[in-house]
Structures are given as C-alpha cells and as structure tokens.
Amino acid sequence: MRIVRSIRDLQHALRDARAAGAASVGMVPTMGALHEGHLSLVRAARAENDCVVLSIFVNPTQFDESADLEAYPRQEAQDAELAERGGADLIFAPTVDEMYPSGHATTVHVESPLTTLFEGARRGSAHFDGVATVVAKLLLAALPERAYFGQKDAQQLRVVQRMVRDLGIPTRIVACPTSRDRDGLARSSRNVRLSVDQRRRALAIPRALTAVEAAVAAGETDAALLRALAVETLAGTSSPEVGVGIDPEYVAIVDPDRFEPLDTLAGEALCAIAARVGGVRLIDNVLLHPPTTPKEG
Amino acid sequence: MRIVRSIRDLQHALRDARAAGAASVGMVPTMGALHEGHLSLVRAARAENDCVVLSIFVNPTQFDESADLEAYPRQEAQDAELAERGGADLIFAPTVDEMYPSGHATTVHVESPLTTLFEGARRGSAHFDGVATVVAKLLLAALPERAYFGQKDAQQLRVVQRMVRDLGIPTRIVACPTSRDRDGLARSSRNVRLSVDQRRRALAIPRALTAVEAAVAAGETDAALLRALAVETLAGTSSPEVGVGIDPEYVAIVDPDRFEPLDTLAGEALCAIAARVGGVRLIDNVLLHPPTTPKEG
CATH class of the missing domain: 3.40.50.620 (HUPs)
Incomplete structure (x- = not known):
C-alpha cells in the first residue's frame, strides 16, 4: 500500500x-x-x-x-x-x-x-x-x-x-449506511472498550431507534412522544432483562438538513441518540420516513 | 460579449x-x-x-x-x-x-x-x-x-x-500593480466624484507614498518616522502650494502578509493610506523594499 x-x-x-x-x-x-x-x-x-x-x-x-x-x-x-x-x-x-x-x-x-x-x-x-x-x-x-x-x-x-x-x-x-455488527450495535472504534455486560446494555440504543422507526411507520408524528419512547426503551423499563438502563445524553428528533428540533414530523426526519455506557460514549441515529398518510386520530 | x-x-x-x-x-x-x-x-x-x-x-x-x-x-x-x-x-x-x-x-x-x-x-x-x-x-x-x-x-x-x-x-x-492616472492618483471608480480642487489635494496621497518609498530607499527603517513623514506630506506643510491638507484615516506601515504594524522595517513592508478628500474616501499603498544594507546610525 x-x-x-x-x-x-x-x-x-x-x-x-x-x-x-x-x-x-x-x-x-x-x-x-x-x-x-x-x-x-x-x-x-x-x-x-x-x-x-x-x-x-x-x-x-x-x-x-x-x-x-x-x-x-x-x-x-x-x-x-x-x-x-x-x-x-x-x-x-x-x-x-x-x-x-x-x-x-x-x-x-x-x-x-x-x-x-x-x-x-x-x-x-x-x-x-x-x-x-x-x-x-x-x-x-x-x-x-x-x-x-x-x-x-x-x-x-x-x-x-x-x-x-x-x-x-x-x-x-x-x-x-451505518455499518452494524450482527447484534445491531453501530460499528465504532470505541466498541472494543465495552465489557460484555456493557455491550449488552448498549444494544438498547439500536433497540430505541428501531422502536422510534416502527412508531413512525405506524403513523406517530409527535416528536415528544417519540422521544419519550426512545428514553423509555433506553431506560430498559420495558425490557427488564437488560439490567441497568441507559440515561441518554440526548435524544434528538430533528430535520436532517439543519438539525433543527422538530415538534411534529412532516417529512423526512432523523432520530439521533448519544449516551454513555460505562465510560464509553456512543452515538447512533436512524432516518425516519413518515408514511404519506398521517396517523388517524 | x-x-x-x-x-x-x-x-x-x-x-x-x-x-x-x-x-x-x-x-x-x-x-x-x-x-x-x-x-x-x-x-x-x-x-x-x-x-x-x-x-x-x-x-x-x-x-x-x-x-x-x-x-x-x-x-x-x-x-x-x-x-x-x-x-x-x-x-x-x-x-x-x-x-x-x-x-x-x-x-x-x-x-x-x-x-x-x-x-x-x-x-x-x-x-x-x-x-x-x-x-x-x-x-x-x-x-x-x-x-x-x-x-x-x-x-x-x-x-x-x-x-x-x-x-x-x-x-x-x-x-x-496599481493602475494610476498620469498625475499619479490610483484609479478608482470614486475618483469621478472628486472636484478639480479635491483631485489636486488628493495627489498628496501618492506624494506621501513616494516620500515614504524614497526615505526607505535612503535607509530609513523607523516606522514611526516614516508614518510621520507620510502624515506631514498629507497635511501639506511641506508643500504649501497644495492648499488645505489631508488628515488621513490611517497611515499603516505593516508587514505585507499579515498587516501586522511594524516598529522597524526589516524586510519587505507595505505603507497603506486611507483618507477622505471632501466626501470621497480614497485608499492607496506602496510596497517598501529596504536596501539590504541598513542605514548607518
């Protein structure tokens, strides 16, 4: 080379x-x-x-x-x-x-x-x-x-x-596209610093993003509700088997061009999460594509 | 075109x-x-x-x-x-x-x-x-x-x-190089706004630059003295026939790369002048090349 x-x-x-x-x-x-x-x-x-x-x-x-x-x-x-x-x-x-x-x-x-x-x-x-x-x-x-x-x-x-x-x-x-390990964790040079237990806890990050993505696909457009869903998934209250949950540094739901926080999803959006697991800071995100037909109230 | x-x-x-x-x-x-x-x-x-x-x-x-x-x-x-x-x-x-x-x-x-x-x-x-x-x-x-x-x-x-x-x-x-009219005034779209009398006064600017250039060629390296020479030439005290002199906005003696004001000329320098003549703001400058042998004290 x-x-x-x-x-x-x-x-x-x-x-x-x-x-x-x-x-x-x-x-x-x-x-x-x-x-x-x-x-x-x-x-x-x-x-x-x-x-x-x-x-x-x-x-x-x-x-x-x-x-x-x-x-x-x-x-x-x-x-x-x-x-x-x-x-x-x-x-x-x-x-x-x-x-x-x-x-x-x-x-x-x-x-x-x-x-x-x-x-x-x-x-x-x-x-x-x-x-x-x-x-x-x-x-x-x-x-x-x-x-x-x-x-x-x-x-x-x-x-x-x-x-x-x-x-x-x-x-x-x-x-x-974000490159992921088989378990879903976004690849990062920092991942090697995670213990086996920390890595298991870190999986709450892609799980939270998937949950938000699914909620958007199902028609949810309220950013506050989507953020709450991510925070809850990260905390692990809905998956007690994960053990100690994650308290994120931020859960951002923004327009992907300017990163301006959104109240309501109208078009393409982005959900980004930053969180520390043990001493390791991890970031991950997913693009959100609301269905063209809004959720029926 | x-x-x-x-x-x-x-x-x-x-x-x-x-x-x-x-x-x-x-x-x-x-x-x-x-x-x-x-x-x-x-x-x-x-x-x-x-x-x-x-x-x-x-x-x-x-x-x-x-x-x-x-x-x-x-x-x-x-x-x-x-x-x-x-x-x-x-x-x-x-x-x-x-x-x-x-x-x-x-x-x-x-x-x-x-x-x-x-x-x-x-x-x-x-x-x-x-x-x-x-x-x-x-x-x-x-x-x-x-x-x-x-x-x-x-x-x-x-x-x-x-x-x-x-x-x-x-x-x-x-x-x-700065393009100049025959009388030495640097060409500028603003020159048309000068009256005949103002134009005659404005010529103190190239005259001051020439005076500084000549002093440097003769071995002067003290920036304060060079500035004083420019200010004096602009004021017209040494050329009473010019009439009302010019009070410059600045006379800068600087290193030409960073425009950092100099106390003493060591290498190439630049003398820049800005002044209003009547309502017209004019700028001009000259590069200064000190002779390789410094002035004998």
Whole structure:
C-alpha cells in the first residue's frame, strides 16, 4: 500500500492515476483506527471509482481536549493493511504541519443549528469548524469525483454536505449506511472498550431507534412522544432483562438538513441518540420516513 | 460579449472553451463599475490565458451598510462593452440568489490582523469574511488557472492569497500593480466624484507614498518616522502650494502578509493610506523594499 505524506505527492500520484486511465477518484477521509465501518466506505468507493484514496489524519482542530487528541489511537501499519484489504489504492497520511503550516489562518464555518446543537453543543463551537475546514482542504487537495462519509456521524455528514454545496467544491458527497455488527450495535472504534455486560446494555440504543422507526411507520408524528419512547426503551423499563438502563445524553428528533428540533414530523426526519455506557460514549441515529398518510386520530 | 448568469452555465461555457483547446482560464473578479484599473487586470489575464472570464457580482455580504450596497453603481451594459474591449471572452454575472441560495450557511474566515485592522476595522468583522467567501465560491465555480487582483486593494489581495493558499484552491492569485492616472492618483471608480480642487489635494496621497518609498530607499527603517513623514506630506506643510491638507484615516506601515504594524522595517513592508478628500474616501499603498544594507546610525 503506497502512503503519501504531502499534498504535492498526493496530487502527483492522482495525476499519474488519471494519466493511466482512471476516470474517477473516490476519497474516504478518516482519522485512522480503521474498523469494518470504514472498510464499508472503502468498498463503496471501490465499487464506484477507478482510483480510491483513503486519508488518515487525526485533525487537531476538531478536538476540544488535548488529552483526547493525544489519546486518539494511531495504528498506521494496521490501517494500511486494512485499507489494502478493503480495496484502497493509496493512503494520504499528512503530518499536522503539512495540513496547517505556519501562518495558516483560514477556517470554514457553517452557521446553523447543525454546528451548535447536540454534537456541536457537546464538542464546542470549534469542533465543526475544524471538521468543515479539514474536509474542505482534503477535498481540494485531491479533487475527487466522490467522497464517502458514514451516516453514523449524521451531523458531521450534513455539515460536510452543506459546506461542499455552499462553496461549490466539485465533489459528490456519498452518504453510506451505518455499518452494524450482527447484534445491531453501530460499528465504532470505541466498541472494543465495552465489557460484555456493557455491550449488552448498549444494544438498547439500536433497540430505541428501531422502536422510534416502527412508531413512525405506524403513523406517530409527535416528536415528544417519540422521544419519550426512545428514553423509555433506553431506560430498559420495558425490557427488564437488560439490567441497568441507559440515561441518554440526548435524544434528538430533528430535520436532517439543519438539525433543527422538530415538534411534529412532516417529512423526512432523523432520530439521533448519544449516551454513555460505562465510560464509553456512543452515538447512533436512524432516518425516519413518515408514511404519506398521517396517523388517524 | 456573452453573459452567463448561473454557475452551471459558466461551467458549461468553460468546458466548451477547454474542449475547443483553451489550455488555461484566467478570471478577473469584480463588482462591476469597470474602469481602466479593472481593464489592466483583464489585459494581464488576456496575456497569460487562452480564455478570460470577468465576473461582475456586487456581493452583499461584504457591505456593512445596506444603503452603501444599494447605492453601488450597476452599469452592466457599459461594463460588458469595456470588458470586451479589454479582451474578456465571457462575463459571469450571477444573481444574489444564484450565489447565496436559500439555506446557504457557509463562511470562509481568515483569522489575522489582515481582517481586523485598517480596512477590517473600518468595514467591520464581516467584511473580509464576505470577501473570502465570495472569492472562494467564484474560484471554485470557474476553477481558473489564474485569478487577477489589484495591488490597490492590498489588504483584500492578501486575504485572498492567504485563503487560497490555506484551503488549497488550485488557482494562482496574480497581484497586478496599481493602475494610476498620469498625475499619479490610483484609479478608482470614486475618483469621478472628486472636484478639480479635491483631485489636486488628493495627489498628496501618492506624494506621501513616494516620500515614504524614497526615505526607505535612503535607509530609513523607523516606522514611526516614516508614518510621520507620510502624515506631514498629507497635511501639506511641506508643500504649501497644495492648499488645505489631508488628515488621513490611517497611515499603516505593516508587514505585507499579515498587516501586522511594524516598529522597524526589516524586510519587505507595505505603507497603506486611507483618507477622505471632501466626501470621497480614497485608499492607496506602496510596497517598501529596504536596501539590504541598513542605514548607518
């Protein structure tokens, strides 16, 4: 697996690939610590493009705590092996100095509930500025035809979609379904930190999302009732066998473009949950499609 | 002269031009009300590119006062004639809705003295965000090989250079010398508002810049002394024949990259002046190149 460290080398490699006949480039931006969820993005990119570049960059500007940044897992050799297995052609793994050389002063900001509520509120106002800026820079460095992001980080996905559309970056953002383990838990590099018991409790998160989804399919449009259903499912009161329930950080029922909280579902909506299980913070979400005929009262 | 109104039509026109053999596109972003200064940019673009696109967009987000925005001159027919005479191939004149459709939420911000001091202080913090954002959008819409900006708006030029470099927009920013009338006054659409007497007084601005330039060439490196020289020249105390002198809004002696005020000139510097003459606000500047051997004390 070829790994390039500089934007110049990336551009040379992609120019060579295009000169050799690659009609399209697909990019998968990651922070490394690859797992099956990332590989599903690589495979999606592989299926649609002649050349697939995976970037690995632990972006300091999107971390609110330096301890968190330092503790972030770095395992490039293993990542390279996984990326190759997934079908990537090239890894772009720049240094912090390559991405933010001395004098760098530009930030891309998305002004929206998207960046201030839920994950934005928790991670601080700089978090999504960091995300929008680094994704803009990665896309402009590679100018791929398509870039792949997981629906699991729903808010990040929408910030990126908004930014790319607003600035007119000539890349199509492809949203990929959340990759799940067989038991339904959304794949995350943090899952390995769950004990067997914690993992069993964590399953209340996908169960709550499924319950909300089913209620919406059955015609429920009252967001407060849907939130209550999720909270109740997370608490486990309706499934006493789960043991200690989960007290969520938030259960959001929002419009998926702006993450504006909804009172009533009219069109497509999104239910997002964040919760700590033991010391591990987990997030997950589901898109909600109300049936076209409203529930009869 | 062909005028396109949408980004899609612009991209089609440029694709056609490239398909017809144009190896490079040069872009001249303007707010219209073209004068000889703009035409010097068009000619520079014409000399270096196979296809020249001039954009005309009175960008609302860089105006701090809506009255100023509304009063801004719009004279598209005359602009088109001048652009054609200058050698442009195409005009991109989008509507406000085309550039900022409903839901647009992204801003490009340059965090630097560049955007907060001098013109930044006067125009408000949103001004250079508006400039950086619209230029990013224009460049990403056209993806020109080169874009042309005048040295006269020195601070704007440096903000654009910083933003393009930081984000990695694949366009070379070409800085063009300030276009001057025979009497030395920097060309500006505002000059027509000067009376004969005011114009004679306004010439103290280029005279002050020339005096500072000469002092630097002679070895002066003390910024306070250079500023005092400029202020004195503007006041006209050393040229009593000029009549009523000019009291500048600022005389800045700064490093040209960050617009950080300097105490002592070590390398290249910039002297920028803003002043009102009658009701007309004028700006001008000169790059200063200290001789390599410092002045002997």
